[in-house]
Each structure stands twice: as C-alpha cells, then as structure tokens.
Amino acid sequence: MFGRDRLHPGERILYETRPRFILNSKSTIIKALSAVIILYLFQGIVEGAGALDNVLIANYGVTVAEKVAWLLTGIIIIILLSILWDVISWRNRRYIITDQRVMVEEGVLWKRRYYINHRKIVDVSFSQSITERLLDSADLEIHGGHEGTNIILRDAPSPSKIEYHISRFTERGYDDAEEILRELSSSRRREPGFADPEFWETPEDEKESDGKFAVDRCGDESIMERHSRKFKRYRREGRDD
Known part of the structure; x- marks a missing residue:
C-alpha cells in the first residue's frame, strides 16, 4: 500500500523528501548525549559503588557495585534502542509532492498516510526559527478549504522548492465554465x-x-x-x- 502502488494511475512524483534530521530528532540528540555521558562516567560510578561495598557488607551484608553496573548497562541499552527507533521512524516519514496532491507518510509498525489535493489548497504558510533558517528548513502548513483539512510539513528541508512544486498546480487556475459545458x-x-x-x-x-x-x-x-x-x-x- 505504501510502495509505488500508492500513486493513482498516471500520477507522477515531483519531489520527495524527509524532515531535516537534526531538527526533527532533538530528543534523539539528547538521548545520544546522555548515553555518551553515562559511558564516560561508567567506570567511575562503578568504582564509587565498589568503595561502598566494604561498608555495606560490614553493616548490612549486601553489595551494590555489581547491581549498579547492570543498571547502567541496562540504561545504555534502552537509550540505544530508543535512538534506533527514532532513526527508523525518521526514515519512514516522507513528504511527497505529486502532480495531483501533497502527501505525508509516516509510521513504522502502523502506517499512516494523509494528503490534500492541489485543487483544494487555498494557502501555504511558513514558520522558521533561527536554527531552521540556518539549516534551510521550515514548518509548512498547507491550508485546505475546510477546517481539519490542513497538513503540516514539520522541519521540511528546502521550503522554497516545496512551495515551487505546489504553486505550479495551485496557481494555474481552472476553467469551471468550460468543464460544465463539456459535461x-x-x-x-x-x-x-x-x-x-x-x-x-x-x-x-x-x-x-x-x-x-x-x-x-x-x-x-x-x-x-x-x-x-x-x-x-x-x-x-x-x-x-
């Protein structure tokens, strides 16, 4: 359903891209930094826990150094798996512009796709932060003719190129009178x-x-x-x- 057969007969892809990874995966970057910090402090934390073992064994008969080592290892594994999931999710999110519509596809286990036809687009608005301007990205909101029909392309790279492909079909006009006469x-x-x-x-x-x-x-x-x-x-x- 989400391969090339997702297109209508005769429909052509004009532009296809993904969100800018650095902007779209801020939490992923934070997770990666956390994993690096834990790895850097791993040995010191385990050694500090080992120093407490003498006191804990004498007073309570328990040790914590081994448990701390396993806990930190588990945290690192969870963080790495979460980072992997974020990367897979990012790779499965696509912004697709065809000669008929604008589509957004996302999801890893549960796929989602929503779109808006060019003829129903009434406006396109941009919002850019300082970081997005430096990375040539923007959040594009494509407005439909009814409430709830808007599509947002978050952290989309090369917004001017996306606007160009959309405007090629939304600004060319349509002769309704000619179509009525033909029908x-x-x-x-x-x-x-x-x-x-x-x-x-x-x-x-x-x-x-x-x-x-x-x-x-x-x-x-x-x-x-x-x-x-x-x-x-x-x-x-x-x-x-």
Missing part, C-alpha cells in the same frame, strides 16, 4: 450541441405558447438574456428526461 454537451450528444446554430433557435412550441409576448420580449432582450433563457430551457428538458 452538459456530452450528456445530450443526440441533441443539438452548444456549437450547433440549431440549439439557439427558439422551438416552435415555445413560440406558439409565448404568443405576441414572445415577439415583444425578443425585441428588447439582450443576447445574454436570450442565452440565459436557452440554458434554463435546456436544463429543464434534461431533468424531464
């Missing part, structure tokens, strides 16, 4: 089409029903008004069918 014409192919002069001729039954009023009205009626009346009649006949 109406295709739904009544056996009837005279919009390009056919017969379509604009007033049918005989309408002339007879309107009588003298139709003659007087046509004299004062503009071209747009006549065309508007023709469209209404056309749609009414389509509903009757």
Whole structure:
C-alpha cells in the first residue's frame, strides 16, 4: 500500500523528501548525549559503588557495585534502542509532492498516510526559527478549504522548492465554465450541441405558447438574456428526461 502502488494511475512524483534530521530528532540528540555521558562516567560510578561495598557488607551484608553496573548497562541499552527507533521512524516519514496532491507518510509498525489535493489548497504558510533558517528548513502548513483539512510539513528541508512544486498546480487556475459545458454537451450528444446554430433557435412550441409576448420580449432582450433563457430551457428538458 505504501510502495509505488500508492500513486493513482498516471500520477507522477515531483519531489520527495524527509524532515531535516537534526531538527526533527532533538530528543534523539539528547538521548545520544546522555548515553555518551553515562559511558564516560561508567567506570567511575562503578568504582564509587565498589568503595561502598566494604561498608555495606560490614553493616548490612549486601553489595551494590555489581547491581549498579547492570543498571547502567541496562540504561545504555534502552537509550540505544530508543535512538534506533527514532532513526527508523525518521526514515519512514516522507513528504511527497505529486502532480495531483501533497502527501505525508509516516509510521513504522502502523502506517499512516494523509494528503490534500492541489485543487483544494487555498494557502501555504511558513514558520522558521533561527536554527531552521540556518539549516534551510521550515514548518509548512498547507491550508485546505475546510477546517481539519490542513497538513503540516514539520522541519521540511528546502521550503522554497516545496512551495515551487505546489504553486505550479495551485496557481494555474481552472476553467469551471468550460468543464460544465463539456459535461452538459456530452450528456445530450443526440441533441443539438452548444456549437450547433440549431440549439439557439427558439422551438416552435415555445413560440406558439409565448404568443405576441414572445415577439415583444425578443425585441428588447439582450443576447445574454436570450442565452440565459436557452440554458434554463435546456436544463429543464434534461431533468424531464
């Protein structure tokens, strides 16, 4: 589901990237520093615990040096596993821009994917901290036409490049009137089409029903008004069918 078959037929990937690792994995860096500090102090901590063994054995008959060594080793292992998980999660988070939509994929065991079509994008906003500016990154929020449809690309590298690929399709415009005319014409192919002069001729039954009023009205009626009346009649006949 999340391989190349995640794309629609004919859909092309224009740009694909991941969050900037340094910015997206601040906690991972803290974990790595903690592991380094523990490793650096490991021997000193164990030796200090061993110095207490003489006192503890004499007074309580227990030792702690070995237990401290195992505890520190366990902490280091847990930290390293957590760092590995963070790296895998980062590698499985992708920002994908195609010629149809903007997608975000994430998750290791449970995959998630959410997207927004280019035609539904109404705005794109940026936010950059000082660190993000130095690393050429930003948080991009892509706004849809309804509440809850926004997508946030956190710590996205090269934000200007992402904006360029999005604007290629959101700013090109769309001729709704042309699409409506095409749909109406295709739904009544056996009837005279919009390009056919017969379509604009007033049918005989309408002339007879309107009588003298139709003659007087046509004299004062503009071209747009006549065309508007023709469209209404056309749609009414389509509903009757």
